[in-house]
Amino acid sequence: MIITDVLCPFCGALCDDIVVEVEKNKIIEVREACEIGVSKMMGHERIATPMIRENGELKETTYENAIDKTAEILVNSLRPLIYGWSSTTCEAHRKGIELAEELGAVIDNTASVCHGPSILAIQNVGLPSCTLGQIKNRADLIIYWGSNQAEAHPRHMSRYTSFPRGFFSEEGRRGKKVVVLDVRKTTTVEVADDFIQVAPGEDYPVLSALRAILAGEENVVPSCVGGVSKEKLIELVEKMKSARFGILFFGLGLTHSRGRYNNVVNAISLVRELNAHTKFVIMPMRGHYNVTGFNQVCTWETGFPFAVDFSRGQPWYNPGETSAVDILNREECDAVLVIASDPGAHFPKKSIEFMAKIPVIQIDPYPNPTTELADVVIPSAIAGIEVEGTAYRMDKVPIRLRKIIEPNHLSDEEILSRVLNKVRERRGE
């Protein structure tokens, strides 16, 4: 059976044109997707059954036991942390937020260690942006800053930016200028028209210099800023001003280098000021396919996008205090539920050392380093392959994930729903 118009549940580009061939409830071929997408969709090692750790060893058990154990840990916890969310559906997010509310827990998603600084920057200055189709049809200047999407979002350029022919860009790649700014010559540079190498940690002054030049104050700019010559900077500003429609995409090179959210504030401010000259927009290169979705759901349900603490009853949002890594590093929480993410592989050593000391529950289709820390492991069906539901693309366009094959496991939403019921049961509600 051939299934068309399938969404790829991997990166924030959320391609929805994938063709999948299924035979006997098994995916045998994936077409149109990038290499990473194909490998993700073809599947790899799964967690087979629920497990509970006994005497240091994970022992197989039933869903019922694992879910009951999860409820027991959460009910006995004074300050539970619920973390992850970026590789599952918005339907699961909603259930998770309800669980966090009920428990008085802290809920946080992977944006916290990814584009969290971008969100803080947006809360400072806003975000002049657009959907990806707008770029495909209009943009004649495309800038990637601190983002190597050739490897992280492999089809971003071919579907939405540099290559496609659009309504006002019939020439396709020939009618567009592509500029990359990064600390090293990434593979993205190979398909760019211009590469500007910024010295590590110097993005902020480079952005400030561009803003000064744009404001007509180039006399205050020294001959070289952050490893970039003044001539080069003036040339870039001219390119920006003379574009008909410009877009600046930025990645973790801005959010996680020196300056962090301030870099993003500076980048957004630059784009905002460019609008006095021409049309210019900016967009964060969101990573996981539904990291944006969690921020959306959490915002409409609680008023805040991530790092929400329900311990006061009402939501309390203060990233840096209520974000997962900070809570772990202060050794503040006494249980962690991890879902649809892998902090074991991505959190700082100190956070992981503390996770090893407290009860950890993992809900995930795949074994990963977090499994090694987990006391309860609950395997779930793969969203977008075995479960349908909503995901938000990096430009906040919501699309419905398709179910391609029948699952052998419960969905994240179903597991959370059962956990919530068990929690209520244990509390005598």
Added chain:
Amino acid sequence: MELLIKNGVVYDPINEIRGEKMDICVKEDKIVSKVKNPKVIDANGKLVMPGGVDIHSHIAGGKINAGRLLRPEDGRKGAEPRGKLTRVCTGYSVPNTYATGYRYAKMGYTFVMEPATPPLLARHTHEELIDTPILDNAILALLDNNWMTMEYVKSGETKKLAAYVAWMIKAVKAYGVKIVNPGGDEAWGWGKNVNIDDSVPNFDVTPRDIIDGLAEANEMLNLPHSIHIHCNDLGHPGNYETTLKSFDVVKGRSNANRQVMHATHVQFHSYGGSGWKDFESKVDEIAKYVNAKKHVTIDMGQVMLGDTTTMTADGPLEYGLHMITGRKWTNLDVELETGGGITPFLYSSKVAVNTIQWAIGLELALLIKDPWKIALTTDHPNGAPFITYPIVISLLMNKQKRGEVMANVHKAINKRAILPSIGRELDWNDIAIMTRAAPARILGLDRYGKGHLGVGADADVAIYDVSPEERESKKIQSALLHAKYTIKGGEVVVRDGEIVAVPEGRTYWVNPEFDGESTKDMLGDLTGKFEKYYSVNLANYPVQDAYVPHPVEIKTKV
């Protein structure tokens, strides 16, 4: 389940009941003529009205959520913990979905129209509506800056345009057609804007053509609501002329049941003057027009002095506001369809323009003689959050209260607004019309059981603990903010101002039937648009049934 609402003072304008002491009977989710074994609600000396109907309030979707994300400082306001029945609440001008549902219900409202959904993002709006408790709802789809629309308007292929409008409304589970700064967002794709007779860059149509084309398609499809328009030139001095020109575009059209154009938040479109220094009210001109004509209805878009968040599909307008205030600004252009922007705004009593804006909204309600032509709105949250409705009502009902406010604001109000010279005070019948009967009728929802208490109507009822003679502002405000009872679909959802039940709201959507041949031709064009220009596949575009779990489908025929 039966209810008997006993001895209330009933205002039910659609059924011409004007402050009569009478009983209202409820069986299951409908109003009935009698009941056998009911639970009795004593409404003696209290006001009884149909549940409130908001014709235009930005409560759910991409823009609203971008506003919440932009303003955590607003989220902090009004935070409430989870209750036994209720979820957490946050926000003032950008409340979370739960606060939106509870606060409206506490004010006796039971239906809200989300008036500006970009079709590409409609799934998002519906997802938020699922999480908005109690309220019945519907959405209007933005179809005016749309490439398909503009191309059909240009080529004069009205039947294909109607087929497209029908397809889109069905595809995104919408209720009607929304127009926001027609042509302006397409121009904003290049950082520009247009006015009513300018040519839209690259499309060779004028906003006037777009308005007329969509009105024709709307009437051809026999939709329950007329076109719903946010005119060009919003917020600019001297824009009343554009507003009157926009009204005039459809003056030759008619519909037996309703207006053929609903112009929204007309406060923002009733400005005179050549700049900010001689900015003045032109409500006299707008009211003269609306009083004389039948084809257009409006809503207020009242401004209240204070801090709020502005958000609209009018992209260039929001950028303009940001340039005036220097405050943070978010923009979201939507491919082939529309745009949008958000920026916080403080309407200050010390600023002449803001003070005059405040006066203008009230002037509209007081100078338009027939309350059936004007619905009460603040264009939430643009003029003010919906939670200020009780204050707006108390001002409309009390001249002395208005005088007290005017004594403490910028003196420009005495020279450049009309309000100081207006003595009219609205009564409860006028208020019942402006807050339920008229919006229901303008939306065409009165035929589907909304906005009245006749036998067969939906059992959506508000009971306010205030005497019909009461004129004291504080008492009116307090009674309207915390209804004694709100009954939604026959279920008591608010008692003594507190939420006591949280049923899920229903979504009204229109399924327009249209000529198959035109639809087939149109789909050929649409497929091309998706293959070449959209960033999603056509197969993934229509909103799936899962996003409208409690639908009320309204079928229309040509």
